[in-house]
Amino acid sequence: MTDFQDAKALVQAQYADLLAATTQDVATVLARRMTADALWRGVDPFGVVAGPDAAAGAFWGPYLRSFAHVKRREDIFFAGLNEIDGFSSVWTCSMGHLQGLFDAPWLGIPATRKIAMLRYAEFTRVEGGQIVEVAFFCDILHLMRQAGIVAFPDQTAQHLVQPGPLTGDGRLLTPQDAAEGEKTLARINTMIGSIDAANRDPRARTPREELLENWTEDFTWWGPEGIGATYTIDRYIEQHQGPFRQHIADRSFNGHLCRMAEGTYGAFFGWPNLTITNAGAYMGVPGNDVRADLRVVDVYRREGEKLAENWIFFDTLHWLGMQGVDVLGDLGVG
Incomplete structure (x- = not known):
């Protein structure tokens, strides 16, 4: 059995520190566990950047300027070996919503001053006790709809603020079989x-x-x-x-x-x-x-x-x- 507990603890500690971060210190917070050249991938319009300063500039700084009292409502968290590279690298996967008060415009989307839930999925590669790669996906269109902007009114299925697993057991913080x-x-x-x-x-x-x-x-x-x-x-x-x-x-x-x-x-x-x-x-x-x-x-x-x-x-x-x-x-x- 591969032990992923150190990687899980590292990423969870990073998430906890980000909840206390401000626009002024978020780059410093990221740098506690990210390498200086860590690859950070973000959906459009954030792009692909390298290092904690760039990740803070691309996403976290602007996000924290717009959303107050941010909480990570994590529904799924687990770790594993990556099949794509022959099971040689350790990754974690976190999924849920970033919850906050939408108090200032973000990406040009007008603020609502109401609660907002940003759907996200984040993959993190851990190597040598540090974060060396991140892929951050979020559903910007979903957030826009919460702000009253419906870009696709004829979508074929249903808009929902989506819950986590029906079984309520998605956060695998302990070792698994x-x-x-x-x-x-x-x-x-x-x-x-x-x-x-x-x-x-x-x-x-x-x-x-x-x-x-x-x-x-x-x-x-x-x-x-x-x-x-x-x-x-x-x-x-x-x-x-x-x-x-x-x-x-x-x-x-x-x-x-x-x-x-x-x-x-x-x-x-x-x-x-x-x-x-x-x-x-x-x-x-x-x-x-x-x-x-x-x-x-x-x-x-x-x-x-x-x-x-x-x-x-x-x-x-x-x-x-x-x-x-x-x-x-x-x-x-x-």
Whole structure:
């Protein structure tokens, strides 16, 4: 059994210190555990930067200027070895919401002076007792909707401030049975293989037959803003899988940067995962022939032999930007 407890403690200590940080000292707080050249990836418009000063400048400083009394409402936390590099690196995955009072404009989005919940998923690579790499995803469109700006009013599924696991056991702060993590990762890999097979021959199985191999009948899919959340295999097909496969063409899988599991939880992210063509006006964006990159996070909960819950994050602003759509600018808030 691999012991991830030191890595977990390091990242949790970093999170605790960030809650007490200010715009003046957040770079110093980050530097306590981040190496000087640590790679920090953020969804658009934050970008990819190196080092704690740059990470503070890209995200944490502006965020803390706009949101007061920030709390990290963490629903899922676990660690694992990264399958993509041959299980040689240790990563943690944290998912939930950053809760705060939206007291000053952020990214041009007008402040509400009300509670706001920023959906996030954060992957952290730990090496030699320090943080050497971070990938931070958040759902900016979801926050915009809380501020009254509905960029995609015709999304096919449901807007919700999304809860954590139904079982309430998503924060794995203690050691887990390694066999359970291997079982979760195997199921995730089988599911990826099912998608690949469907892409090669969409007529070999029906969507329902494809999904039943890896998902419980009543699984919940917690999708990003612009698509929304959906529930049960049939409604998932109707409200996400069907529209996506109907409107998106020429899907190319680019792979993942991290894919891991611990206990009954697993996750992956890519940079980008997919390159796709929005041929059929997906999400209301006019159809085009642009090959646009989609950076995606999937976080999973396994129940028994199958996957029962799935939380999804897209770097939607990046994908749209490659198609010439500037969501913040076009809405007059950027």
